[in-house]
Amino acid sequence: MWKWLHPYAKPETQYYLCERLIPFAAALSLILLAVATVWGLAFAPADYQQGNSFRIMYVHVPSAIWSMGIYASMAVAAAVGLIWQIKQAHLAVIAMAPVGTVLTFLSLVTGAVWGKPMWGTWWVWDARLTASLILFFLYLGVLALYSAFQQRSTGMKAAAVLCVVGVINLPIIHFSVEWWNTLHQGASITKFEKPSIATPMLIPLILSIFGFMALSLWLSLVRYRNALLREDMKRPWVNALVK
Structure with missing residues (x-):
């Protein structure tokens, strides 16, 4: 297995x-996000409690999920770079960090927009919101360092x-709704036996989640x-590209 992976350690191979992979990720993200957006905004039924304001979840939920997913990927790459002294792993961390920063900021902003009509305020210092804000500062800290x-x-x-x-x-963000009393609701889409969200709303949400995943992969x-x-820059394989 390691012999099979060894050629992929070369920068030119990567x-x-x-x-x-970039064209595939780009096409997949555009298709999924287009379908999810049209389906979610135009065809999904309005929520019986929240009305049409619930539709912001098609941006908020995927951005929140992948803000954590990207950071987890960065942590794995960072550990690989520190333990095995692989420079490309550190480059991967720095490549993903701005993408995760934007997604975290997007999740915070859309959460505030969603929270205003639902909770009557833009912001509350509940466990999940506070931990998500800390995640945003962690991203900024990585870029600053x-x-x-x-x-x-x-x-x-x-x-x-x-x-x-x-x-x-990350586990604090994920389990905060179970460990403490927060305004956030519990799991909705991960209860596969009986999701807490209607199927016509769930399908575009799942498409949006995978669309954001492909978008994050594309940008990274x-x-x-x-x-x-x-x-x-000064290696022969790079010089060969510009000739």
Whole structure:
């Protein structure tokens, strides 16, 4: 198995792999998000309690899920980079960080817009909201540490350490509705035996979740590909690309 994976450790191999995956991820994300948006906004029935204001969940829920998913991926990459001293793993962390930052910010903003008509306020300091805000600051901290040192390798390692330490916040976000009294409702779509959401609303939500996943992958691959080029700017394989 390791012999099979060994060629993929080369930066040039990873670059060409990104080139192949980027169009697929882009097309998949655009198709899924287009279908989910049209279905969710035009065809899904209004909620009997929330009316049409519930439709913001087609942005809020996927962005919240993948804000945590990207951070978990960053933590894995950071651990690999710290343990095995693989430079590309650190590059992957920095490539994903801005994407996760935007998704976390989007989840906070859409949550506030959704919360105003439902709770009567833009913001409350409940467990999940507070932990999500901490996640946003963790993303900013990773980006800040990466840029804070003259030696980029030092910044990468410092950002990786924060990323690994900060992963403890993810289970707090996920289980906060079970551990404490919060305004957020419990699980709706993960109860596969009997979801708490009607099927005509659930299907576009699932499509939107996978659409955001593909979008996150697309943007992260583009950033990672560019990071590989910058890192190996003087290597022969990069020079061969521009000839």
